[in-house]
Amino acid sequence: MLRIQNFEKRYADELIIGIGQLELPHGIYWIKGENGAGKSTLFKAIAGLIPFRGTIAFENLDVVADPIAFRKVVNFAEAEPIYPGFLTAKDLIRFIGKAKGASEENMRSVTGHFGVDLFYDKSCETFSSGMLKKLSLTLAFLGEPKVIILDEPLITLDEATRHKLISLINTFHSNGVTFLLSSHQVIERSLQLAQVFEVRQKSIHRV
16 A cells, blocks of 8 residues: 655745545546646656655555665656667666666567567667657666656557556556556556546645
8 A cells, every 4th residue: 555644845935735635446547637736756756766744654664664676566657758878768768677676578578569679779868759758658667666666647648558558557457556646638548547646736636
């Protein structure tokens, strides 16, 4: 179970988003909200990428007290990924894969699933937005994650890759992985959503 308690994220003195208590058992969750509502900020906090006040924990792992172990089981893909231009897809997959404890089979499987093997040895500075998105999604499925956070995963994806993503989400979910998704597009009906939330008025509300 993912647990968020007494959570606050502020920039200077301005509250961006606050959550008193939220517990998310295994499932697929759609987090909705207008641009600037705080969805990406919340996702980055859960992924352990930005500081915050309060508690975020998955099972017995706290993102602050157990940062390495926590990040090994909580994966994240940004809405608009940016990587150093001199790095190749291979460089990033190998680096993140090693950090996540991914097997060679896992790296090959996910890389092939999203078609990243077609530009595996090319540098990121040559990638289109769609290629960057496929690479970002590939990195999010490496290792043995228990939670995968996908921020606007459908943007810049072609229809074929979109269906491949939905298929992989369903497969990982059936194997016990919890998903947090944000999207301004309609989430596929083929996904068994556990709950829909909306971020508004600097907090999160069940829909």
